[in-house]
Amino acid sequence: MLNLTALNTFHQVARNGGIAAAASQLNVTDGAIRYQIRRLEEDLGEQLLVRSKRTLTLTSAGLSLFERLNHAFRDMERACQSLTSTSGMDGELNIACAPAFSGARLPSVIRAYCQQYPLMTVRVFPIGMFDESMDVVISYGERTTPGMREAILRDEMYFPVCRPELKYEWGITSTADLANCIALHADQGGDWMRLLTAASPASIQFAQQVYFPNAAVSLQAARRGCGVAVGTSILCADDLRSGTLVRLLDIEVPAPNPYFVIQPGQTHKDSAERFVDTLMDQLENG
Template sequence: MEPLNYLESFLQSAEGGGFSEAARRLGLTPAAVSKNVARLEARLGVRLFQRSTRRLTLTEAGERLLQQARGPLAELQGAIADVSSDAEPAGILKVGMAHAVGRIYLVPLLAEFVRRYPRVIPDWRFDNRTVDLIGEGYDVAIGGGIELAPGVVAREVGRPRVLVCAAPDYMKGKTMPKHPADLATLEGIARRSAETGRLRGYVLRNRAGQEASTEFRAIATFDDPEAMAQAACLGLGVVLLPGPHAAPYLESGALVRLLPDWHAEVGALSIYYSSKKGLPAKTRVFVDFIIEQFKATGFADRLDRL
């Protein structure tokens, strides 16, 4: 198993930016991690890092190894974990999630998860993009409206809708819109996709099945819905927000919902993981824990009430 340990030390050093961070993640000393990487370099006959007193920098060979080994190592670790499926969940759990969804809904669950599974070390990555579970070595990702890649399955936790919102102060003295076409008289904050760079447009639907596009005078463009929500709270204009982002502000009264009979569909919010049989115990317990907690807190019902 030594070569696997060497490779894990390399991957964690590359992702963590140094031997000290890798040592913290792996439960080793920095010296042990450094020796493992040096042994791997000796076996391969190439230098994987350029070392300085301040930081590590991947060499070209190191970059190639990082890209090629990350996914297969995760698969191999999963297979080994499957053989010992009754073992206590343990290891680094790499999870991808959007910024606000992670901060608002997942971080509050972390203390209980760590209490239940003290040998699992959460490594959470906050990013408003669709991650490549297999290629980037993620154990789990949480997101909405994601097209499933081969080898990936999803468990739905809720069906958010995009809602039209504004601050009460912004709407003071203005006529409340009765139809999406009325938004054309208002200012607003547009959203740009962080993945494609394109402006996002939404088609609103009502309970009668009617559809209408949304147009307003954009005074700013953001690529982060949480920033859009905060800007709207300052009275800068209307915003179209996914339900999980809008919920705290609507419930506190910082924002009000406009056109309450209209919304846009964006697909299910789900927890994603590899479809391979025999998930590692750390992944299995995390997925079950999130499903359990979201049910207990009525997450899906909360979105339906908005």
């Protein structure tokens, strides 16, 4: 039987992004962390981490184990929580969130959280207003924010989306048909370039192009029928399920960066832990 301490140690190393951070979290020495990792690798017969002087990277086996442990430890935590009532938990929870995520997915997460903890007050701030008062930070890509971090849905994909009526109005059945479309950009064109390069070696010129400051606005424009946008498996899940947006063509590429949920600081509030649990459950269950 695998040692639970070794499994928890590996989980903390992967979740915190390094041995020193995990050692601080578990209140043990760096040497004790390395011993448990080495022991686990020997028991499994697999290398889980690739170590260098400055970085620590999960192998494919390590990533697979980390994702499974996330589910397992979360299930164990929920089992323990069910033995004690937490619905009476009160106080304030401060969340700093990336704009696209804040508009597309955060409301449903907050609804579920508030239903479970009706005495909690939740305050949401733009990611640019992050400071030490934040309990949870949801950011796109890496940030220098210290604290426990966990990637949300590492397999997020990019793909083109639009209103269903536009798909038929513009007769979009191939990448060449995109030349008839208005392209909605969330950046300076990098996301569309990434998609089109994967779809076709031929250069495609849109009929017209509109540039927005971020994905929150470009996707809202797509919902209003302004054109075709680059959607993502996280941000567009509700839209695709409701039929507000539809996918175009059979092309997709991995997102260049994941969303991260970060709990800053050394002391983590129970209310923040519960929110992260709710967040992950909502995303994993669609």
